Amino acid sequence: MLGSLLLAVSRSPLARRAVAGFPPTRSVVDRFVAGEETGDAVTAVRRLTDARLSVTLDHLGEETGDAVAAAGTVKAYAAMLDALRPLGLGGRAEVSVKLSAVGQRLDEAMALDHARQICAAARDAGTTVTLDMEDHTTVDSTLSVLRELRADFPATGVAVQAYLFRSEGDLRDLAGPGSRVRLVKGAYAEPASVAHQKKRQVDQAYVRCLRILMAGEGYPMVATHDDRMISIAEVLAARAGRGRDAFEYQMLYGVRTERQESLARAGSTVRVYVPYGDDWYGYFMRRLAERPANVAFFLRSLRTK
Numbered sequence: 001m002l003g004s005l006l007l008a009v010s011r012s013p014l015a016r017r018a019v020a021g022f023p024p025t026r027s028v029v030d031r032f033v034a035g036e037e038t039g040d041a042v043t044a045v046r047r048l049t050d051a052r053l054s055v056t057l058d059h060l061g062e063e064t065g066d067a068v069a070a071a072g073t074v075k076a077y078a079a080m081l082d083a084l085r086p087l088g089l090g091g092r093a094e095v096s097v098k099l100s101a102v103g104q105r106l107d108e109a110m111a112l113d114h115a116r117q118i119c120a121a122a123r124d125a126g127t128t129v130t131l132d133m134e135d136h137t138t139v140d141s142t143l144s145v146l147r148e149l150r151a152d153f154p155a156t157g158v159a160v161q162a163y164l165f166r167s168e169g170d171l172r173d174l175a176g177p178g179s180r181v182r183l184v185k186g187a188y189a190e191p192a193s194v195a196h197q198k199k200r201q202v203d204q205a206y207v208r209c210l211r212i213l214m215a216g217e218g219y220p221m222v223a224t225h226d227d228r229m230i231s232i233a234e235v236l237a238a239r240a241g242r243g244r245d246a247f248e249y250q251m252l253y254g255v256r257t258e259r260q261e262s263l264a265r266a267g268s269t270v271r272v273y274v275p276y277g278d279d280w281y282g283y284f285m286r287r288l289a290e291r292p293a294n295v296a297f298f299l300r301s302l303r304t305k
Helices: 002-009 013-020 024-032 038-050 067-087 108-124 136-152 167-174 199-215 227-239 257-265 281-290 292-303
Strands: 054-059 093-097 129-131 157-161 180-184 219-223 248-252 270-276
Touching (some): 024 281, 038 054, 038 067, 038 270, 054 067, 067 093, 093 108, 108 129, 108 136, 129 136, 167 180, 167 199, 180 199, 199 219, 219 227, 248 257, 257 270
Parallel strands (some): 054 093, 054 270, 093 129, 129 157, 157 180
């Protein structure tokens, strides 16, 4: 119930003003968001890659209703990729893109054109792009854009949310050679008509989706902080004959950092999802909704101020 409430609050302009205007919030947000400027994100990239971790960078923003703002998001990604190029990190530092931030809700063709520009900039920087998945109403559009992008940028990845009923079918279509797929549990408040609602059901769906990816011919990106899911992924990878270079783990910036580093030291590829930018509110509230421990951390921080 708490998670559902926080997800609802994440879309409230009034709640956003209240949270953003409360000074102690900033120090807590800094745990989950690398900063507001490109330079802040580059600093985080340097620190994480020095610790043997890989990264995917997300310029925060979604549901853009303005063509100028959508074009501004493209420029922000281009600036980030220009900043990454001299670091020579290649695929160790990629970017993640929400299509709604580049105009998906305005015009799918616009979003596709903007995504092409970002993919081209990523290619020039020696890296690639993964498309984030948003609420269930955008899945068909996102997969359509993905198909178009992969014609010219075959390494383009996509996120799939295990809690959606449709995801197992989508993964069977996506598990072909070279296909990069990030499997997440799902962080949007979805109706019972399209998504599993109970944690046990979501966990079971995640395992079924993992089986499809590990048995497929693509490159699974296992996005989880759950030790049980990590163990299951290891077993399924071994059964499929996958070495540690044939899949990766992905975790959120600021969440279980010691676990991230321990997996990397053991030889696994671990990619940290690093959000940056000034439009941090919706992302921050979804992180609180996902894990009760995040709410407790937030409240403890407020008490110490």
